[in-house]
Amino acid sequence: MPISVEKSLLIIVAVAVTTFSTRAIPFLLFPKDKEIPDSIKYIGKVLPPAVIGMLIIYCFKSVNPFVYSHGLPELIAAVTVIVLHVWKRNNLLSIGVGTVLYMFLIQRVF
Amino acid sequence: MKQLKKGGYARAFRTAFPFTIPVLTGYLFIGIAFGVMYQEKGYNFLWAILMSILVYAGSGQYLAVNFFAPGVGWWDVIFMTFMVNIRHIFYGLSLLERFGRMGKKRLYMIFSLTDETYSLLFITKVPKDVEEDKFLFAIAILDQAYWVLGSAIGAIAGSLIPFNAEGIDFAMTALFIVIFVDQWLAGGNRIPAVIGLLSATAFRMIFGADSFILPSMICIMICLILGRKYIESEKKQEVKKDAD
Known part of the structure; x- marks a missing residue:
């Protein structure tokens, strides 16, 4: 230590x-025990979808499109997750396939 | 079969488990990464477990590993931890009422409000046959259990993992994408989601990878507040459409 x-x-x-x-x-x-102001209730309701959008960008924060690999593994894996999920709506399938594909792409292809 | 009636913790945990599997995958592996890093600094698995129990923050703990070195000041520790977690200041706003109904469990729920648990609590509809507070509590406890387990594994055996795990943390990214797609297709108001994506993208380009979260968060709040009339009118129209 x-x-x-x-x-x-x-x-x-x-x-x-x-x-x-x-x-x-x-x-x-x-x-x-205090009444929550109406405006705070409103923010609380609309905040989560905005935060989740932000967190996706946060996950991709180190991607630089101008240097190799141009964010291509991230893009391919993300699009795969989206397409699979819109099609099958199965969390585990979308996350599992997306993750394995991403690992394959950065370890073997790019 | 007493524990099987509505309200039992056993049932709450059993029902909650499938919902937490994506976090299980993600936390196990980013937890392992933390355990490995911490162990390399000379701290064994007991330290990793202690930290994951008491702190419980992904990026926060990654950063904290660097504090265990001679000459790091207390102000640095507190200020940097605060900055890396600053987005959490806003999360509770969505859960004031839900957590308010949870009695003694409220304190733990506040403590365990990570990005992943926050997102999961938002997207998950409580099944009819469990009590809401026990179900939410079960999700929170399971998530932290995965995190603690992951850090312990990393600290004990991280260097022994027989396959190349590089990129496995994409599970967390995929989880957020899946949640995003779900709520996008749920037919609610899409404006807040777009505001989140666009502000973060814009500020990532302006401020760079290390300091864009706070400005993005502020921009999101301002847009949501200024756009309230528009966003709420959009909502009402949808309700009307549904009624027709």
């Missing part, structure tokens, strides 16, 4: 508390 046990434990605690507080902030701002 590069640093002492005590310091290591304290780092874990600091990271844990900080992570928890980011997740807890909305619940502190709008406690259980």
Whole structure:
């Protein structure tokens, strides 16, 4: 271990508390017994689809279309997942085939 | 057969399990990657387990591995962790009411609100034969169990994995795509989804890969607030169409 046990434990605690507080902030701002404002209810409802769209881009954040492999493995695998899912609507099939295809593409093809 | 009646935890976990399989695949492998990284710094599996139980954050724990070095300041630890998790500040807004009904389990639900659990809670419809709070709790617990298990495996045997697992983390990407497609085809309002995709793409191009999430999140909030009238009128039209 590069640093002492005590310091290591304290780092874990600091990271844990900080992570928890980011997740807890909305619940502190709008406690259980307080009426939730209409505008917050609205945001809560429309936020998840927007966040999921953002998370997809987040997953592809390291893709650079201007250098080899031009994001092609990511594109091919993502399109495969979309097509399979629209066609069969089976989560495991779409995720399983997409992942195996992606692994094959980056390990063997590109 | 007492535990089989509606409300039993056994039933809640059994019903929740199939919904969590995509996260099982993804978490196991990104958990393994974390365990391997942490172990390479000289921390054995007990440390990996401890961290995955207490912290429970994918990108947060990847980043945190770098803190275990001489000379890293406390302010760096707190500030960088905060920045990498900042998108989570907004997630709870969607779950204030649902978690509010969950009694003592509420605290754990807030703690365990990762990207994946958040997305899963949003997309999953609670089956009729289980109690909502136990079912949501089961999803959250199972997800974290996969994460802890993955990190333990990575720390113990990461270097012994007999096949090349490069790219397996695409399971998480595929999970988000699947959820996106599901809600896109569900026939609801598609504007928020498009706002999310476009803001993140635009800010990724402007700010680069390491610092685009906060501006994207702010832009998403602004668009959703400013576009409220338009988005809600779109919603009502759909309801009307359904009624016809």
